[in-house]
Amino acid sequence: MYAVQTKGLVKKYKTKTAVSGLDLAINEGEIYALLGVNGAGKTTTIRMLTCLSKPTDGECFVCGKNCVSQMSEVKKLTGISPQDTAVAENLTVTENLQFICGIYEFSAEKTAESVERLIKLFSLEEYKNSRAKTLSGGWKRKLSIAMAMIGEPRVLFLDEPTLGLDVLARRELWNIIEKLKSKITIILTTHYMEEAEKLSDRIGIMINGELKAEGTLSELEAQTGEQGLENAFVKIAEGGKE
Amino acid sequence: MSKTTAFSQRNLKELIRDPLSYLFCLGFPLVMLVVMTLVNNGIESSTADLPPGAVSAAPTIFQIDKLAGGIAVFGLTFLMLFTCLTVAKDRSGAFLMRLYATPMRSANFIAGYMLPTFVLGIIQIVITLAASLIIALIKDVELNVGGLVLSAAVLMPTVVMFIALGVLFGTMFSDKSAPGLCSIVISLASFLGGIWFDADSTGGFLKKLCDVLPFIHSVKAARLTCALDFENVLPHLLISTAYAALLTVISIIAFKSRMKADLQ
Ligand SMILES: Nc1ncnc2c1ncn2[C@@H]1O[C@H](COP(=O)(O)OP(=O)(O)O)[C@@H](O)[C@H]1O
Ligand SMILES: [Mg+2]
Numbered sequence: 001m002y003a004v005q006t007k008g009l010v011k012k013y014k015t016k017t018a019v020s021g022l023d024l025a026i027n028e029g030e031i032y033a034l035l036g037v038n039g040a041g042k043t044t045t046i047r048m049l050t051c052l053s054k055p056t057d058g059e060c061f062v063c064g065k066n067c068v069s070q071m072s073e074v075k076k077l078t079g080i081s082p083q084d085t086a087v088a089e090n091l092t093v094t095e096n097l098q099f100i101c102g103i104y105e106f107s108a109e110k111t112a113e114s115v116e117r118l119i120k121l122f123s124l125e126e127y128k129n130s131r132a133k134t135l136s137g138g139w140k141r142k143l144s145i146a147m148a149m150i151g152e153p154r155v156l157f158l159d160e161p162t163l164g165l166d167v168l169a170r171r172e173l174w175n176i177i178e179k180l181k182s183k184i185t186i187i188l189t190t191h192y193m194e195e196a197e198k199l200s201d202r203i204g205i206m207i208n209g210e211l212k213a214e215g216t217l218s219e220l221e222a223q224t225g226e227q228g229l230e231n232a233f234v235k236i237a238e239g240g241k242e
Numbered sequence: 243m244s245k246t247t248a249f250s251q252r253n254l255k256e257l258i259r260d261p262l263s264y265l266f267c268l269g270f271p272l273v274m275l276v277v278m279t280l281v282n283n284g285i286e287s288s289t290a291d292l293p294p295g296a297v298s299a300a301p302t303i304f305q306i307d308k309l310a311g312g313i314a315v316f317g318l319t320f321l322m323l324f325t326c327l328t329v330a331k332d333r334s335g336a337f338l339m340r341l342y343a344t345p346m347r348s349a350n351f352i353a354g355y356m357l358p359t360f361v362l363g364i365i366q367i368v369i370t371l372a373a374s375l376i377i378a379l380i381k382d383v384e385l386n387v388g389g390l391v392l393s394a395a396v397l398m399p400t401v402v403m404f405i406a407l408g409v410l411f412g413t414m415f416s417d418k419s420a421p422g423l424c425s426i427v428i429s430l431a432s433f434l435g436g437i438w439f440d441a442d443s444t445g446g447f448l449k450k451l452c453d454v455l456p457f458i459h460s461v462k463a464a465r466l467t468c469a470l471d472f473e474n475v476l477p478h479l480l481i482s483t484a485y486a487a488l489l490t491v492i493s494i495i496a497f498k499s500r501m502k503a504d505l506q
Contacts, residue, residue, distance in 0.1 A: 050343045051342075052342055052343055053505065053506065054505070072345065075343060075344060078343065079343075082336035082339055082340055084335055084336040086335055086336035086337040086339065086340040087337070088252055088256060088337065090256045090260065091252060091255055095252075099248055099249075099252045101243075102243040102245065102247065102249075102251070103245050103249070103341070103344050103346055104345070105243060105245060106243070111243075131259075
């Protein structure tokens with residue numbers, strides 16, 4: 001069984017086809033990067049996989065559960081850290097985490113245990129009593145990802161996790177994402193080549209809503225006859241124009 | 243902990259940690275109480291100069307026994323504003339989206355917005371009425387404590403009504419346009435609620451408009467209860483309760499359909 005599978009997935013808005021005929025098959029424990037420029041359809045894909053948007057056509061599954069007909073099962077299996085950092089600004093780091101525990105109706109003991117575990121995992125100790133609105137972009141993003149982990153998802157979706165972060169914050173977040181590797185399946189979207197290259201087991205290149213190429217870095221290099229992800233990407237993107 | 247409790251707690255914290263909400267929800271009504279009492283002093287002392295034998299002016303609507311109920315309703319319009327801002331802000335960022343991806347349902351959202359604001363509304367009314375009592379004691383105006391307590395109870399439907407309006411506006415409008423819209427409603431409600439003038443002494447269209455809208459009925463229900471005039475309270479209480487029920491239903495429908503549209 002795949003952690004994530006899509007079959008001919010399509011999302012059309014009034015005038016725009018955001019995702020067109022997407023076929024993905026992502027294994028459990030994999031880190032899979034959806035790489036594409038702005039407007040390629042990455043966020044739309046993630047929204048459909050997390051029950052935040054209904055496909056116009058095709059099907060999508062998380063751990064074998066249908067994202068449309070088995071929504072409540074899928075919601076239990078997935079966690080999402082949205083592209084725009086979504087935290088409760090006036091709550092402290094600890095309170096934000098406790099709040100999400102409350103939404104999953106954890107007991108007091110389980111809440112305490114989960115909050116402590118995630119604060120440790122994300123090295124948030126120093127800021128645990130700081131209000132979210134006082135945190136820098138990098139720490140906010142860490143909190144946002146920690147919040148996505150509370151529900152103990154089997155599949156974690158990170159939409160542009162390092163967008164707008166400085167070099168150091170980005171590196172630190174990469175380290176954390178690597179720590180999560182193999183424990184859960186991670187689908188991350190990015191338009192940074194080096195991020196996809198550094199973190200992911202496999203890379204899917206999305207252009208105008210379509211998956212144009214897929215594979216490990218060396219597979220993509222072999223397919224295009226280019227060195228490095230950036231060159232491979234450019235070659236694939238230009239091929240798409242013909 | 244239940245989903246609704248968790249979301250209520252979060253909303254309560256967001257509200258009470260925003261200093262502006264103190265300023266407007268608690269501070270502003272208190273300031274208006276004091277200011278209007280001073281205005282009333284001015285009116286009274288100018289009529290005190292009248293020659294002996296002239297009919298002394300009847301107590302104005304700014305006398306504390308009338309003012310108390312009016313200002314309590316006025317304060318609730320700000321509760322509406324803050325409810326509206328909370329909902330609109332949550333919608334504008336990705337925060338609601340994140341919660342949509344959890345097992346939260348629309349009922350959890352709506353109850354989670356309404357419960358904490360209801361608690362704040364009660365606190366606000368209690369503080370406003372307590373301050374009124376103090377002013378009444380200082381000014382030596384008769385104000386029945388039992389009447390004040392009962393008028394707090396009579397205002398409960400009005401609390402619900404303003405919260406429902408807040409949820410409705412927060413659902414329908416963006417966090418950019420919502421404040422402007424709310425300030426129009428605040429002005430309308432305080433004007434057509436007969437808080438700042440005696441609507442009954444006007445006539446024609448203005449009076450009809452006041453009577454059709456809920457605001458004056460909330461104010462009158464509170465004032466009459468305060469004056470222990472229970473015979474005349476009921477019609478006003480019924481109208482404000484009906485409006486509260488109607489607007490609550492409308493706001494729930496609006497939120498649900500917005501959520502459905504967001505998830506298309
Ligand atoms: N709600 C929407 N209504 C209309 N068009 C949309 C909507 N959401 C996304 N789009 C369009 O779909 C395309 C893909 O968007 P998106 O999935 O956000 O791309 P990415 O995340 O890769 O930057 C874009 O052209 C965008 O303008
Ligand atoms: Mg995006």
